[in-house]
Amino acid sequence: MALPLVYHWRNLFVRKTTTLLTVLVLAAVVGVFTWMLGFSDSLTRSLSTASDPMKIIMLKRGATSESNSAIPVDEYAKLNQLTEIARDPKSGQPLLSPEMMVQVSLPRVRDGGKTWGNVALRGVTEAAFAVHRNVKPTGRMFSLGSREVLVGLAAAKQFAGLKEGQTIELGYSADRAYTIVGYFSADGGPMESEIWGYLPSLLNAYNRSMYSSASLRLMDGADPEKVIEKIKGPAIQLEAQTESQYWQQQSRNVTNYLLITRLLVGVMSLAAVFSIANTMFAMVAGRTREIAMLRTMGYSGRHILTGFVLEAVLLSLMGGSIGCLACLGWLWFVGNTKDMFGASTFTTLAFEIHLTPDTILWALASVTAVGVVGALIPAIRAADTEVIRAIREA
Amino acid sequence: MLHLVYLYRNLTRNMLRTGLTCAAVALPITIYVLSAAVIDGLDRFLDNSAKQMRLVVVNRASIINPLPSGYRVKIESLDPTHSRITSICGMRWIGGKVENVAQPLSTLATQHDAYAATFPDEKLTDEEIEAWNRDRRAIIVGSATARQFGWKKGDRISINPSVPPYTPMEFNIVSTAPDAEDKITNFFRLDYLEEELKKVMAVPDGWTPDGWVSFIFVKCATKQDLDYYRKAIDEMFARSPYETKTHDEKAFMNEFITQAFNLPRNLTILAAVTIFVAVMAAANTMSMNIRDRMNEVATLKSLGFGQWLVFGLIQVESLALCALGGAIGAAIPFVAFTYTPLRNYPVPLIVFLDVRPIVCFQSLLIAATIGLLAAAWPAWSAARLHVVESLRNLE
Numbered sequence: 001m002a003l004p005l006v007y008h009w010r011n012l013f014v015r016k017t018t019t020l021l022t023v024l025v026l027a028a029v030v031g032v033f034t035w036m037l038g039f040s041d042s043l044t045r046s047l048s049t050a051s052d053p054m055k056i057i058m059l060k061r062g063a064t065s066e067s068n069s070a071i072p073v074d075e076y077a078k079l080n081q082l083t084e085i086a087r088d089p090k091s092g093q094p095l096l097s098p099e100m101m102v103q104v105s106l107p108r109v110r111d112g113g114k115t116w117g118n119v120a121l122r123g124v125t126e127a128a129f130a131v132h133r134n135v136k137p138t139g140r141m142f143s144l145g146s147r148e149v150l151v152g153l154a155a156a157k158q159f160a161g162l163k164e165g166q167t168i169e170l171g172y173s174a175d176r177a178y179t180i181v182g183y184f185s186a187d188g189g190p191m192e193s194e195i196w197g198y199l200p201s202l203l204n205a206y207n208r209s210m211y212s213s214a215s216l217r218l219m220d221g222a223d224p225e226k227v228i229e230k231i232k233g234p235a236i237q238l239e240a241q242t243e244s245q246y247w248q249q250q251s252r253n254v255t256n257y258l259l260i261t262r263l264l265v266g267v268m269s270l271a272a273v274f275s276i277a278n279t280m281f282a283m284v285a286g287r288t289r290e291i292a293m294l295r296t297m298g299y300s301g302r303h304i305l306t307g308f309v310l311e312a313v314l315l316s317l318m319g320g321s322i323g324c325l326a327c328l329g330w331l332w333f334v335g336n337t338k339d340m341f342g343a344s345t346f347t348t349l350a351f352e353i354h355l356t357p358d359t360i361l362w363a364l365a366s367v368t369a370v371g372v373v374g375a376l377i378p379a380i381r382a383a384d385t386e387v388i389r390a391i392r393e394a
Numbered sequence: 395m396l397h398l399v400y401l402y403r404n405l406t407r408n409m410l411r412t413g414l415t416c417a418a419v420a421l422p423i424t425i426y427v428l429s430a431a432v433i434d435g436l437d438r439f440l441d442n443s444a445k446q447m448r449l450v451v452v453n454r455a456s457i458i459n460p461l462p463s464g465y466r467v468k469i470e471s472l473d474p475t476h477s478r479i480t481s482i483c484g485m486r487w488i489g490g491k492v493e494n495v496a497q498p499l500s501t502l503a504t505q506h507d508a509y510a511a512t513f514p515d516e517k518l519t520d521e522e523i524e525a526w527n528r529d530r531r532a533i534i535v536g537s538a539t540a541r542q543f544g545w546k547k548g549d550r551i552s553i554n555p556s557v558p559p560y561t562p563m564e565f566n567i568v569s570t571a572p573d574a575e576d577k578i579t580n581f582f583r584l585d586y587l588e589e590e591l592k593k594v595m596a597v598p599d600g601w602t603p604d605g606w607v608s609f610i611f612v613k614c615a616t617k618q619d620l621d622y623y624r625k626a627i628d629e630m631f632a633r634s635p636y637e638t639k640t641h642d643e644k645a646f647m648n649e650f651i652t653q654a655f656n657l658p659r660n661l662t663i664l665a666a667v668t669i670f671v672a673v674m675a676a677a678n679t680m681s682m683n684i685r686d687r688m689n690e691v692a693t694l695k696s697l698g699f700g701q702w703l704v705f706g707l708i709q710v711e712s713l714a715l716c717a718l719g720g721a722i723g724a725a726i727p728f729v730a731f732t733y734t735p736l737r738n739y740p741v742p743l744i745v746f747l748d749v750r751p752i753v754c755f756q757s758l759l760i761a762a763t764i765g766l767l768a769a770a771w772p773a774w775s776a777a778r779l780h781v782v783e784s785l786r787n788l789e
Contacts (some may be wrong), residue, residue, distance in 0.1 A: 015685070021678035025418075028671045032664060062560030064489060064498050067458055070558060103456040105639075115649065118456055173635040174455040249496065257657055264425045264664060268671060271421035275675040278414040282682045346458060 002303055003294070008311045012318075015283070019315065022279045026319025026367055027326060029272045033265050034327040034363040038353045039338065040258050046351045047251055049134060049189035051244030054086075054218040058231060059239040065250065066101040066213040067120075067346050071238065076211055078236045084222035088130060095217040097127040100199055102206055103347050104170060106159040110337050117339055119155055120194040120347035121170065123202035131217045135191055139164075139182035144198050147178045147205075152192040153185050154350040158337055162195070170197075171205035190247060193339070193350040214238075250349075254340050269370050276374030280312055284382040291382050292390035301383035308379035309372055316371030320364045328355060401711055404683075411679060416719040418675035419761060422668040423723025427757045429661040429668075431727070431749045436651060436658055442575035444644040446515055447620050451610040451627055452646075454637040460486070460606035461636050463584075466505065469612060472626055478619040483512035484607035486584055489556030492543060499539065501553060501580040503587040505607075506532075512613045516581075517573040525568040530586045533565035538577035540570040553580075555587075559594040563587075611643070669760065672716075676768035680712050684772040691776045692784040705777040712769030713762055720761020724754040 012019045058079070063069030076098055079085075085094040100123035107113035122128075129135055142148035149168065156162045167177040178197060186192040203209065218224060224242050231240040241249075284291070291304055299307075331353055339350040405412055451469070453459035466482045473479040483505050490501040510516075510523045516534065518526070526532045535545055545551055549567045554560065565582055584607070591603035612627070614620040624640045631638045641649070651658065684691065694704060730736045731749045 015682075017681045017685075018678055021674045021681070025671050025674045025678070028667050028674070032667050060560060062491075062554050062556065064491065064556040068489060068557045103458055105454070105456045115652070118458075172455070172459065174637065175635075252496075257660075261660070261664070264428065267421050267425050268668060271418050271671060271675065274414045274418040274421070275671075275678065278411060278418065278675070278679060278682075281410060281414070282686075286686075 003299060003307045005310070008307060008314060011283070011287075011311060012314060015286070018279055018282065022275060022315055023319040023322065025272055025275045026316055026370070027322035029265070029268050029370075030320045030323025030363055030367050031326040031330070032268065033366065034324050034355065034359065035330065035353075036258070036261050036265055037359050037362060038327070038331070038355045041356065041359055042338075042351050042353045043251065043254060043258075043340070046188050046190060046349070047244075047247045049187040050191070050247045051242075052133070053224060053242060053244070054220075054222075055131065055243045056216050056218065056224060056227060056231070056240050057243055057246050058214045058216070059241075061237060061239050063239065065346075066099070067103065069101075069212050069239075070210045071098075071212065071214060072210050075236075075238065076214055079214060079216065079231070079238075081235065082216070082227065082230065084218050084227050084230075086217045086219040088127075093127070095127060095130050097125060097131040097215045098199060098211040099124055099128065099213050099215065100202055100206070100208065101212040101347075102202070104168070104174075104195070106161060108339075109158055109160050110335055113160055117159060117348040117350075118346055119159055121149075121202070122191075122194050122196050123199035124196050125199050128196070128215070131215045132186070132191060133217075134187040134189055135184055135196075136186075137182055137184045142181055142196070142198055144201075147176060147197075147201060148181045149178045149195050149197040150182050150184045151180050152194050152196075153183050154188070154192040154352075155194060156183055157352075158193075158339060158350040168195075170202070172207045176205050188351070190349045193348060251340070269366070272367075272370050273374040276312055276315065276371055277378060279315070280308060280375045280378035281381075283311070284308065284378045287382075288385060288390045291385045292387045295385065295387045296391075304385075305379045305383040308382050309375045312371040312375030312379075313368050316367045317364065320367035323367070324355075324360050324363055331355065397707065401707065401714065404687075404711055405715060408683075411682070412715065415676060415679040415715055416722060418679075419672045419716050419719030419764065420723035420726070422672035422675075423720045423757050423761050424726050425668045426665050426760065427724050427727045427749060427753060428747070429665040430753045430757065431731070431747055433658050433661055434750065434753055435748055439575050440644050440647060440651075442515055443647050444642070446513075446643060447614045447617065448512070448643040449612040449614065449620060449624055449627065449640050450643050450646040451612060451638050451640045452608070454639045457608070459636075460608055461610060461638065463505070463605050463607045465607075465610060465631070465636075465638075466508075468630065469610065469623075469627055472623065472630065478615050479612055479623065480615055481508050481511040481613045482610060483508040483613075484584070484610045485581075486587060486606065487557070487608040488553075488587065490553040490580070491556065493552065493554060493562070498556065499553065499580060500536075500578050501555070501582065502608075503584040504581050506583040506585065509581065512611050513581075515574060516569075516571045516576075518569055518571065522569040526583075529566055529568065530583055530589070531564060531566050532568045533580055533582040534569045534571050535567055535580045536576060536578040537570050537572050537574065539580060540567075545570065559590050561590070561594070563590060612640075669764065672719075672761075672764050673767050676712065676716050676719075676764055677771070679715070680708070680769045680772045683711075684708065684776050688779070688784050691779055692781045695779065695781050696785070701777040704779075705773045708773035708776055709766060709769050712773070713765040716761045716765030716768065717758065720758045720764070723761065724757045728754050 059069040060071050079096055080094065085096055087094055102121050103118040104121050105116050106119050107116050137150055142150055151162045161168060162180060164180055164182055167179050170176055170178050218227060228240040231238050294304060336353040338353060339348040341348060453461050463484050466484050469482055486503040488501050488503060490499040506526060510518055545567055547567055547570055551565050551567060552562045553565065554562045588604040612623060614623060620642060624642060627640045628638055691704060728749045731747050
């Protein structure tokens with residue numbers, strides 16, 4: 001029979017100061033860990049919605065993003081020779097979407113307009129809504145005849161002046177008023193941080209005659225890699241990427257930062273391991289006689305070992321829960337809206353950090369592991385206590 | 395002397411505990427040093443931007459909308475004496491990539507005649523300036539970028555622009571600007587870019603071959619001039635087809651840095667949490683130490699040791715412990731990023747991490763403070779310990 005749990009629980013409160021200090025160490029580590037996990041999860045979630053395998057983004061050769069690409073109309077027209085493009089079931093038109101990408105500088109809501117972000121403005125045609133399947137207007141569409149735009153839900157939340165009914169100054173000289181007539185969702189993907197308007201109207205406003213990029217949807221069964229080869233080939237000569245390749249490249253910087261943060265949090269966890277080990281060694285040393293008593297009562301070395309590891313796990317879970325709560329509180333009070341800059345888009349990708357149950361479970365699991373690793377050696381030492389000598393000496 | 399021996403014996407009597415505590419302090423200090431080194435690198439870059447007293451003029455609509463390069467003359471006309479605005483230089487962004495390397499570069503085409511005067515902080519030699527003025531294909535590459543690609547002065551390199559003309563451009567390196575604070579950006583001549591653009595048959599509109607710049611740097615003589623022209627320039631172009639937005643250079647650069655992932659802020663928070671962890675870990679050890687030695691402390695006091703001496707002894711013990719941990723913790727990143735191949739590991743934003751001794755020294759001071767903080771409560775309770783009672787309580 002194992003030692004009762006309540007024995008371990010009560011033992012944590014014999015040395016209150018030590019327990020409190022150790023719990024605080026763990027809470028701090030777990031707090032940072034959870035935030036970081038939440039950040040990278042939210043970013044990954046946002047980018048994973050933008051990984052439609054049947055969608056291909058085309059840029060001018062040499063361009064690194066939609067913002068700095070320019071495709072002349074005659075080069076765009078060459079794309080029509082591709083046979084693998086899916087077709088609209090009703091009209092029979094190929095699902096090929098010419099797009100224009102510019103930016104508009106808007107104040108952030110988060111800090112009361114002290115800083116500004118570059119919001120992407122995309123000129124699209126009706127085809128775009130069939131190619132980018134996850135983009136769904138929540139209300140009515142913009143009309144083709146008048147100056148109207150739709151705003152992505154994430155952009156509307158993070159930037160000022162993007163509410164339905166407001167007008168926004170667009171155009172080369174920022175002198176044409178467009179009315180915001182509604183919102184659209186994109187399953188939380190990057191496009192939700194954009195503003196969409198009718199392509200010919202925006203081309204005109206920005207005094208352009210070229211598209212920035214084009215996207216297409218492949219028909220079922222087509223091999224994306226083969227089509228990409230064809231687009232890059234001599235007949236068309238454009239740069240092509242699947243959507244996930246494109247976004248992976250754009251989030252490269254942030255992935256780098258996250259790698260650094262992860263490394264630092266790893267080092268911090270190691271510090272927590274040492275801290276727990278220290279505490280557990282003290283606990284074992286302080287209870288040598290007690291352990292010897294337990295052994296004489298018939299508890300085996302293994303019972304003692306698991307007992308001490310269990311105590312460390314309890315300690316870790318206490319710290320972990322406080323850490324998670326602290327992180328939740330931080331997100332609640334300080335804010336959970338974030339935006340990041342694409343590596344070469346110069347536009348912001350807005351998203352919110354949400355802690356999912358998965359994230360919290362991960363955090364708690366990691367801190368438990370930290371507790372177990374830290375307690376292992378002290379617990380082994382406890383299990384190896386020589387009964388007679390311990391009782392005689394202590 | 396005797397006190398020192400006592401301290402030493404106390405520290406070495408439980409080597410396991412001392413070691414674990416040292417590690418628990420050293421690791422957070424390592425994190426602190428690394429974070430501080432990154433922030434320090436960015437700060438130095440931004441401070442240099444502030445010192446240079448330059449304004450950056452961009453298109454109000456957004457940073458990718460260009461400005462007419464003729465704006466340079468118009469801004470010049472605000473100060474005909476050239477005593478308050480000393481130099482103006484327009485630039486055009488081409489980004490760029492090296493063939494078969496995914497990483498985007500930061501490359502700018504500049505109005506070459508004004509470049510050296512507007513950017514004295516690049517610290518070009520007279521001979522380099524002469525080469526820059528003579529050779530249309532001259533390029534000044536950032537020192538870190540040069541180190542990364544193994545480029546040297548005099549090399550001929552090729553960069554593929556990320557904007558039209560998109561075709562590879564050949565450059566001759568006239569300098570790697572080893573003493574400049576901006577270690578990343580490459581600068582070349584705008585007239586070369588415009589010449590290449592004119593060669594391209596179909597030039598996209600909005601990208602008309604010449605006469606456009608992405609931003610204009612305006613170097614002012616004094617801080618007052620800087621503040622004055624920041625407003626004056628925007629007022630001059632208000633209600634024109636190309637309205638401007640003028641920042642001082644520090645604000646402009648800072649916006650770029652914080653837009654990406656607000657690294658400085660996140661690292662500051664991380665560093666603060668780290669220090670907290672170290673204080674808690676050290677305090678834990680000290681409180682355990684004092685608890686175990688309660689009877690000793692009582693004995694000391696009954697022998698006539700004053701309460702301040704007892705307080706001091708415990709404080710110094712904790713100080714020594716944490717300073718040792720701090721020294722180890724600061725030494726690891728210093729050695730790693732100064733003497734090992736890690737020093738060539740590229741870090742985003744600042745490219746190469748430079749762990750300066752001053753940062754290590756600061757961390758050592760912080761470690762010492764951690765030691766004092768950690769022992770405050772245990773030392774205080776030991777100092778106030780009631781001798782008879784504690785001797786009675788202990789077996």
